[in-house]
Amino acid sequence: QVQLQQSGPGLVKPSETLSLSCSVSGASVRGYYWSWIRQPPGKGLEWIGYISNTGSTNYNPSIKSRLTISVDTSRTQFSLKLSSVTAADTAVYYCARGETRLAYGMDVWGQGTTVTVSS
């Protein structure tokens, strides 16, 4: 059974870099798209971006200049780095697996990490 386990700090100071990781178990990272999605408190879902196992990325233009998504195929892990964070980046962050067979639909999700940006 495929599982995604998220890790990373829950509190980040303004202007600093938010770093989250997502470890994949029960499946290879090859052949899939590994995505990040966030949900501000009380609001809807926002797609952040994805990386394929070959390293190709696709980012949301709204945060592209601050965003880096990377994948470590040897460790079956992928990561998100968001720089220069503000209070507007406070949200629950999810990692998820997408598949072309599902039209990039995301069928496996991490448990979510609540990230608060505050001094």
Added chain:
Amino acid sequence: IQMTQSPSSLSASVGDRVTITCRASQTISSYLNWYQQKPGKAPKLLIYVASSLQSGVPSRFSGSGSGTDFTLTIGSLQPEDFATYYCQQTYSAPYTFGQGTNLEI
């Protein structure tokens, strides 16, 4: 691409048949997915490519549509179906979600 769901909230009873609509601001072919989210939990994929039922999802869930107009139908509501539902287009990045439909008892 902007995705607009209607209604934003919906009250229904166990056994009811309900339909949620999602409209795209431009054509997205059939690149439309539906998710269910319960409070404090990650979303769950229900329908992909507009009408394909994800493995393990009950058959009372169905999806239809293409182009710009899509629907999610729940044939006979069960207590566990009360949740928030989101559509998402994956035709063109950024892969935008609708604002959500809160289905309440």
